[in-house]
Amino acid sequence: MSSEFKITMLGASGVGKTSLLTAMYEQFESTLNEMNLQFVPDSETETAAILAEKLGQLRSLTEEFEATGGVEGDDDIRYFNFDIGNLGKRPFLRLTFVDYPGYYLYPKSDKTHKQFVKDSIAESEAVLVAIDAPALMEKKGKWNEYINRPTQVKILCQSVFQDLRSPKLVIFAPVKCEKYVRNASESEKLIKRIHEDRGYQSLFDFLNSNSLRDKIASVITPVQTVGSVIFSRIEEKEKQPYFYFHKISHDAGYKPQDCEQPLLYLLRFILKLEMEQRKQSWLWLGFVRNWLNLDKDLEKSLQNAVTCNNQNTSIVVQGKNWLEI
Template sequence: MQTFFNVTMLAASGEGKTTFLSSMDENIRNDLSSNIGLNLSLNPELAAKLDQNKERLKASLSKGTITCFDGIQSTADASSYPLEISHKDSDPFLVVSFTDIPGNWITDDSEKVISYLKNSSVIVIPVDASAIMNDLTEQKTNAENLFRVLKPGLEQSSEPRLILFIPTKCETYINNEAASARLVNKIKMVYKEIFDHITWTSHVKSAIIPIQTLGNCSLMYHKKVKIDNEEVWKPIFSVTQRNQYNPQAIEYPYMYLLSFILEQHYLNRKKGFMGFFRNLFRELNYLKLTNEKLNSQCKSYSQLKVIS
């Protein structure tokens, strides 16, 4: 019997939702699989879609600068990527479904977004580090809009939840501990309303895990561009090494959320009459040990900050 866990990507357009998901390529899946001793597989068509997105990211590094019109563009519809987890030569026992929802839905179709959040065990919030560190006014508005959908989405259930803030485009901001601390503090300040709410919500855990989305690039400046008849500030990056796609720390968000999901699966499976016998015969030990292993490895990443 399969158990399903939902992961929803929640952020305004341009924050890096689709870019982050595109990192879940075959290399990452194979690395995670060998790490935890379980098979991780995607539908071939969906895997090909992620690979196409990754090729677009690679292509953006072929010239001297990167603008918001390079790489992956905003999505118009929700996309789901069910990651199947199984033992070797066995059917999947766990399915972790990642859903990438369009950023404009947060304001244009909030009820639909809230519906996704109600059914999500993990909510991933990518944050454009270049925008938040340069005090762009859109970031405060984005945070307020997120809270309007996140609050009712969390209140509908007392089931354990995890909210992961993933600062993207961090190539310029995590070179040392001091820079990383400034980034974390800025996120806490801009998203204060959300963090305050999480503090009073005992069943919700949260963490901040910065990543370098592309590697080999650095922020130059922000420029106003017209998107959908609206002028917005967007970053311009310089490419430090062309044609070298080299994301950094991209595996840690996946490891952290999988650790949480495996822990929840373990706790659910050990409940009740059947759970007693599963514990007695140590059928669930692999879940507990895998969770502990992933959690330990995540702690080795000094930039990861557990908030609650």
């Protein structure tokens, strides 16, 4: 029997939640294979078929020199289930990602939609916040609130993260960020902007409050979902922004980078939770778990999968103790 963990994808329409999840799956699968692990979409659901379709959309962004945005989101709630285990053996871990329609965050959305997002966050061990990097960085963040809705994200977290009984991981993942991570200096500017008033400063302050500081781990890890397509310009039509991107060269192909990093942090966090739970388990329960080799397999397999990015493109903001093995 495998352990199960739930992760909520958090972000408004067009931010890039589905693109992020697709790119993570595509790149993380190859990363785990090198470690004798497999990352398998659940065969009993539409997970594999949907991700294959979305991956095709991501790859198609490199077919034309100029593009607008990423893959299309869905109007339905999607549960993406992935099983992790040693190659050729039964999985010991299941990850379930919840991807809801982005308009659920809009002020005029139905109350049941808003409640669904709250409930999903409350039931999740981790939250993955997708951030549209050009909306954050360009024109001094003019379109950040409109596109990324950081205020609503903060309000959601404030309403859910009350009297927490167990730790949670919050991953901030800027996407469409190829232009802003070309070197260490640019990466530092991106990280700094996320911390500023026009970014997510008030949310970070809330997560670092006295009542939450010991229960929340948070990281910032930029993801290049395409790799070869960078931001070009914004055109405003009828007070609406249209973001345009172009390839770094005419023959550039699909080349994502750092897409595995959010999942590596997630695995590090999960392993830590498992280790802490093991310490608190009754003696007989620990004996049974060891007898079944669940703990042994989990620790042995994941120890090699927690070498998170130490470059300037990824930082631990708080709760480092929940990410240390």
